[in-house]
Amino acid sequence: MDAALLLVLWLLAQSLCLSLGVPGWRRPSTLYPWRRVPTPSRVRRAWVIPPISVSENHKRLPYPLVQIKSDKQQLGGIIYSIQGPGVDEEPRGVFSIDKFTGKVFLNATLDREKTDRFRLRAFALDLGGSTLEDPTDLEIVVVDQNDNRPAFLQEAFTGRVLEGAAPGTYVTRAEATDADDPETDNAALRFSILHQASPELFSIDELTGEIRTVQVGLDREAVAVYNLTLQVADMSGDGLTATASAIVTLDDINDNAPEFTRNEFFMEATEAVSGVDVGRLEVEDRDLPGSPNWVARFTILEGDPDGQFTIRTDPKTNEGVLSIVKALDYESCEHHELKVSVENEAPLQVAAPRAKWGQARVRVRVQDTNEAPVFQENPLRTSLAEGAPPGTLVATFSAWDPDTEQLQRLSYSKDYDPEDWLQVDPATGRIQTQRVLSPASPFLKGGWYRAIVLAQDDASPPRTATGTLSVEILEVNDHAPVLSLPLLGRLCSEPHQGPGLLLGATDEDLPPHGAPFHFQLSPRLPELSRNWSLSQVNVSHARLRPRHQVPEGLHRLTLLLRDSGQPPQQREQPLNVTVCRCSQDGVCLPGAAALRAGGAGVSLGALVIVLASVLLLLLLVLLVALRARFQQQSRGKGLLGSPQEDLRDNVLNYDEQGGGEEDQDAYDISQLRHPTALSLPLGPPPLRRDAPQGRLHPKPLRALPTSPLDIADFISDGLEAADSDPSVPPYDTALIYDYEGEGSVAGTLSSILSSQGDEDQDYDYLSDWGPRFARLADMYGHPGLEPGTRWDHRARDSLSPGAPPPRHRGWTA
Numbered sequence: 001m002d003a004a005l006l007l008v009l010w011l012l013a014q015s016l017c018l019s020l021g022v023p024g025w026r027r028p029s030t031l032y033p034w035r036r037v038p039t040p041s042r043v044r045r046a047w048v049i050p051p052i053s054v055s056e057n058h059k060r061l062p063y064p065l066v067q068i069k070s071d072k073q074q075l076g077g078i079i080y081s082i083q084g085p086g087v088d089e090e091p092r093g094v095f096s097i098d099k100f101t102g103k104v105f106l107n108a109t110l111d112r113e114k115t116d117r118f119r120l121r122a123f124a125l126d127l128g129g130s131t132l133e134d135p136t137d138l139e140i141v142v143v144d145q146n147d148n149r150p151a152f153l154q155e156a157f158t159g160r161v162l163e164g165a166a167p168g169t170y171v172t173r174a175e176a177t178d179a180d181d182p183e184t185d186n187a188a189l190r191f192s193i194l195h196q197a198s199p200e201l202f203s204i205d206e207l208t209g210e211i212r213t214v215q216v217g218l219d220r221e222a223v224a225v226y227n228l229t230l231q232v233a234d235m236s237g238d239g240l241t242a243t244a245s246a247i248v249t250l251d252d253i254n255d256n257a258p259e260f261t262r263n264e265f266f267m268e269a270t271e272a273v274s275g276v277d278v279g280r281l282e283v284e285d286r287d288l289p290g291s292p293n294w295v296a297r298f299t300i301l302e303g304d305p306d307g308q309f310t311i312r313t314d315p316k317t318n319e320g321v322l323s324i325v326k327a328l329d330y331e332s333c334e335h336h337e338l339k340v341s342v343e344n345e346a347p348l349q350v351a352a353p354r355a356k357w358g359q360a361r362v363r364v365r366v367q368d369t370n371e372a373p374v375f376q377e378n379p380l381r382t383s384l385a386e387g388a389p390p391g392t393l394v395a396t397f398s399a400w401d402p403d404t405e406q407l408q409r410l411s412y413s414k415d416y417d418p419e420d421w422l423q424v425d426p427a428t429g430r431i432q433t434q435r436v437l438s439p440a441s442p443f444l445k446g447g448w449y450r451a452i453v454l455a456q457d458d459a460s461p462p463r464t465a466t467g468t469l470s471v472e473i474l475e476v477n478d479h480a481p482v483l484s485l486p487l488l489g490r491l492c493s494e495p496h497q498g499p500g501l502l503l504g505a506t507d508e509d510l511p512p513h514g515a516p517f518h519f520q521l522s523p524r525l526p527e528l529s530r531n532w533s534l535s536q537v538n539v540s541h542a543r544l545r546p547r548h549q550v551p552e553g554l555h556r557l558t559l560l561l562r563d564s565g566q567p568p569q570q571r572e573q574p575l576n577v578t579v580c581r582c583s584q585d586g587v588c589l590p591g592a593a594a595l596r597a598g599g600a601g602v603s604l605g606a607l608v609i610v611l612a613s614v615l616l617l618l619l620l621v622l623l624v625a626l627r628a629r630f631q632q633q634s635r636g637k638g639l640l641g642s643p644q645e646d647l648r649d650n651v652l653n654y655d656e657q658g659g660g661e662e663d664q665d666a667y668d669i670s671q672l673r674h675p676t677a678l679s680l681p682l683g684p685p686p687l688r689r690d691a692p693q694g695r696l697h698p699k700p701l702r703a704l705p706t707s708p709l710d711i712a713d714f715i716s717d718g719l720e721a722a723d724s725d726p727s728v729p730p731y732d733t734a735l736i737y738d739y740e741g742e743g744s745v746a747g748t749l750s751s752i753l754s755s756q757g758d759e760d761q762d763y764d765y766l767s768d769w770g771p772r773f774a775r776l777a778d779m780y781g782h783p784g785l786e787p788g789t790r791w792d793h794r795a796r797d798s799l800s801p802g803a804p805p806p807r808h809r810g811w812t813a
Contacts (some may be wrong), residue, residue, distance in 0.1 A: 049122065051139040052104075056112040057147060062096070062105040065140065069102045070124040072132040078102075079127065082138060084120035095120065095140070104138070112142040113179050144181035150189050150232045152176045152244035157211075157230070163220040163250040164349075165213050171202065171248055174209035176232040190237035195229040202228060202248065206237070211246060220250040221286045254293035254346045256286040257355035258318075264361045267322065271330040272371040272402070278364060281311065281320035283342050292346035294318065301359070302339035309338060309364075322362065330368040331404050338362040372463035373399040373410055373455040379468035386473050390435050394422060397467055398429040399455035408457040415466065416452035418443045422469075424453060431469065439473075447510075448472050477513035477565025481505040483573045490588050493549055493579050498586030500545040501577060502537065505561050513565030515539040522558035522572055532557065544577070552579050 052066050070078050080102040086094035094108045095118070102124075118140040124133040152174065159172025180186030191209045196202055203214045211228070228246040233239055260283055267279035287293035298311035298320040308326040313319070320342065328336070341359045375397065382395045401408050412429040414422065419441055423434040431453070443449060449471045456464045484504040492498035507514040516539035521528040531550055534542050544557075555577045562570035580588035766777035 049136055049138050051141050053141045053143050054106060054110065055143040056110045056145050058106060058109060061109070062107045065095075065104045065106055066138075067101060067103045068097075068122050068124075068136075068138070070133045072124065072126075077127060078132060079125045079129075081123045081125070082120045083123070084118065084138075085115075086118045086140075087120060091115075094118070097122075110142045112144045112181065113148065115142065116144075116181075117141045144184055144186055146180055146184075146186035146235060146239055148179040148186070148234075149240040150176050150178040150187075150234050150242050152230070152232060152242055155244055157244065157246045158249070159211060159246065160249045160251055161213065161218065163218045163253055164216070164255065165218055167213050167215050169213045171211045171213065172246060174204065174211065174230050174232075174244065174246060176209070176242065176244075178234050180234065185235045186239065187234055188236040188239075189232050189234055192231050192233075192237075193228055194231045194243065197223070197226060202226065204230065211248070218250055220252050220288070221256065223250070225249050252288035252291055252293050253349055254287055254344055255349045255352040256293075257348055257352060257358060258283045258285040258294075258296045258342045258344060259355040260342060260357040260360040262360070263357050264363070266363050266365075268365050268367060269324060269328055270367045271328045271369055274324050274327045276324055278309075278322045278324060279362075280314070280317075281322065281340065281342075281360065281362070283318060283320065285318065285344070287344070289318075293344055295345045296320065296342050297345060299341045299343075300338055301341055303337050303362075309336070311340065322364075328366045329402065330366045331402060334366050336364040336366070338364065368403075368405070370406070370457070370459040370461075370463055371402040373401050373457055373465040375399045375455065375465060375467040379470055381470045381472070383472040383474050384433075386439055386476050387436060387478065388433055390433055392433045394431040394433060394471060395469065396428065396430045397424075397453050397469055399465055399467065401457055403457075403459075406459065408459055410455050410457055413454050413456070414451065415454045416450075419449070421449070422451055429453070429455070437473065444473060447475070475510045475513055477509055477563065477567065477569050479508040479513075480569035480571035481507045481514075481517050481561040481563045482571070483559060483561060483575065491544070491546065491577055491579050492582035492586055492588070493546070493552055494582065495546050495548060497582045497584070500543045502541055502543055503534075503559070503575075504541045506540075507563050509563065509565060509569075513569075514563055516564055517542075518562040518564075520560040520562070522560050524572075525558055528557055534559075544575075546579070550579055552581055554578055 049066065049068055054063070054065060068080060070080075072078065079099050080097055081099060082095065082097045082104065083089075085091070087096070091108070094106070094110070095104060096107055097104045120138040120140065121135050122138045123135050124131070126132055153176065157172050157174050161169055161171050174191055176189055176191070178187040178189055190206045191204050192206060193202065193204050193211075199215070199217070201213060201215060201218060202211055204211050209232075226248040228248065230244045230246055231241055232244075233241040260281065262282075265279065265281055269278045270276075281298065283296050285294045285296065295315075296313055296318050298313065300309060300311065306326060308324060308328060309322060310325050311320045311322050314321055320340070322338075338361070339359065340362055342355075343358070376399065380395055380397050384392065384394055397412070399410055399412075401410060410429075411426045412424050413426060414424050419437060421433060421435060421437045422431050424431050437444070437449065441449075451469045451471070453467045453469055454464055455467065456462050482505060484506055490498075491501050503519060505515075505517045505519070507517070519534045519536065519542035521532060521534060531547055533545050533547050535545070536542050557575045557577055558572055559575055560570060560572050562568050582588055766773045769777075
């Protein structure tokens with residue numbers, strides 16, 4: 001019984017091992033003779049899973065996709081699992097598997113445009129976790145659906161084409177995309193034009209989207225821009241659609257010629273003016289404004305042989321502006337008739353129609369005005385010899401009046417003559433000199449003198465012309481050359497010693513009347529040529545040498561100098577030459593006779609004259625100074641004697657009476673206090689304007705009075721002498737010294753008015769003032785002085801009848 005039990009247990013173990021697929025256990029073939037034992041080289045078909053397709057956007061979830069199974073164990077003895085994107089990798093949870101049945105489920109909606117396939121790994125394990133099968137691949141392919149509309153790359157496509165373009169001309173290309181599978185009809189796109197203006201002038205290629213012209217008739221002047229509505233559809237044109245627009249612009253060509261708005265224009269212009277506009281020529285052109293096909297160009301074909309007119313184009317209005325470039329003349333032509341044509345900058349298309357009014361007539365009427373005179377030659381150039389005397393004719397600068405139909409007279413005048421050298425005849429324009437023009441004038445530039453002359457008519461208003469007169473001052477050979485001092489003042493007595501004496505000359509004349517100078521020994525003295533020789537060094541210098549040994553000492557030569565002017569000027573000039581004994585190197589030896597003789601150069605007589613003139617001048621200056629000094633001393637003594645007895649210093653230093661306290665214009669009498677300090681100019685003294693001109697010589701000094709009886713005569717004669725002296729200041733008049741201002745509380749001591757207030761005054765108190773007032777006390781307060789002979793009016797009353805009254809000369813106390 002034990003043996004039987006053991007056999008049962010063994011059989012159960014074998015069956016269990018077979019059901020669980022325990023490795024190493026082999027099932028006897030005799031038990032299952034109908035089954036084929038797999039060979040190791042082949043994989044079981046049940047474990048190989050082909051790709052699984054599933055449509056995107058599946059709505060019924062969870063959706064079973066496939067069931068995988070292994071035949072290694074019985075049902076319920078295998079555990080299935082999957083791994084990969086959509087399971088345990090992003091996006092997670094899309095797929096799942098029943099671990100016991102092996103069924104794979106779709107748990108989320110798929111989007112092919114995001115992920116078009118999933119690659120998973122499938123596993124089969126026994127209940128103990130041991131691998132029953134090798135891992136196998138599970139590929140899930142997402143099947144596309146037409147869930148995306150096509151889209152244009154732009155909302156509006158633009159293109160340009162010339163007007164009049166031939167059929168088939170490329171314009172532009174429309175482009176679109178579709179997010180669906182390009183391998184399916186879901187992304188098969190087709191293009192079309194939904195709308196365009198009638199007639200249909202454009203077409204689109206349904207596959208490429210190229211837009212082209214289909215027929216003639218594109219005219220920019222009729223329609224400049226075309227708007228097309230485009231459509232694209234998937235599913236080869238039967239699926240979803242999208243729209244866009246195409247804007248086609250026609251480029252202009254010169255297919256319209258410009259035309260005048262009328263065939264004849266009338267204008268007016270004023271004569272004698274230029275650079276002004278006369279009128280405008282209106283044109284029309286249908287081409288694009290601002291383009292070369294529209295811009296007009298005008299040409300004057302006839303009627304302007306002298307080129308007096310021109311036509312420019314207004315860039316804004318395209319009108320032709322007729323202007324005058326050369327002044328018109330009413331007297332020459334009253335009317336001008338021009339033939340004008342117009343065309344564009346760009347050439348006209350061959351097939352374009354010709355303009356009806358491509359040419360026009362322009363009639364211009366000239367208005368007469370008062371024109372300015374015209375000089376016959378302007379500027380006028382002439383020449384005149386320098387130093388021309390007054391009255392020499394320079395030129396006749398005449399003008400003519402263009403207004404031949406108006407009787408007008410012309411007058412001439414100077415406008416610019418800085419040296420006031422010229423005189424213009426106002427009736428004829430004849431110009432002559434009125435004085436000699438200085439060669440050193442700053443207005444003589446380059447030998448030319450410039451003046452401006454005006455010619456004016458007598459119209460209302462008058463017109464004036466300006467003429468320029470240029471006078472070339474011709475150099476005249478009026479100066480002979482002058483010998484300049486030699487650079488070396490000695491000559492060696494031997495001809496072969498020393499460099500000789502270099503002589504130079506100068507000339508005040510300008511070229512060509514100056515150098516080259518010709519040096520020559522005077523032909524009047526033939527012996528000079530036998531003893532001396534002159535050799536030319538350059539155009540202005542020559543060298544003097546002895547021909548043979550000459551005695552030492554001073555030699556007087558005479559040279560003849562001649563310039564190169566026409567006619568030439570020449571001059572004989574003496575030359576003193578000192579000859580000395582020289583060493584071998586040509587230097588005068590000390591103590592030689594040459595050193596004892598006079599120097600070479602200017603003659604001795606000339607030096608004596610110069611020295612005598614200087615001495616004479618110094619003597620004259622000394623005499624004038626002595627005379628002036630003597631006159632100052634004589635004036636300083638005055639009328640009252642010596643300076644120590646001069647009462648002016650004693651009185652005037654203490655008080656100066658002017659015109660009262662408010663008078664600020666009193667004469668400065670400080671000069672009267674110190675007359676010797678006056679600075680008198682040399683020569684005759686200045687004359688007074690209020691003095692008689694016949695009394696120019698001052699009277700000799702008189703002796704002082706010795707008694708009071710002679711004082712009145714002394715004063716009267718002194719005042720008369722002062723009034724008659726035209727050179728002695730101050731200029732005493734009643735208008736100056738009798739005016740004492742306003743508001744003064746002091747009385748006056750003036751001799752002119754003293755008779756009004758000092759009749760009863762007593763001057764005896766002057767004797768109490770000291771020795772300086774002793775003379776005044778004697779004059780006014782002396783007991784022997786008779787009534788009527790007191791100072792001023794009393795002395796004046798005692799004068800003889802007919803004598804002039806005494807005038808105050810500044811003795812105001």
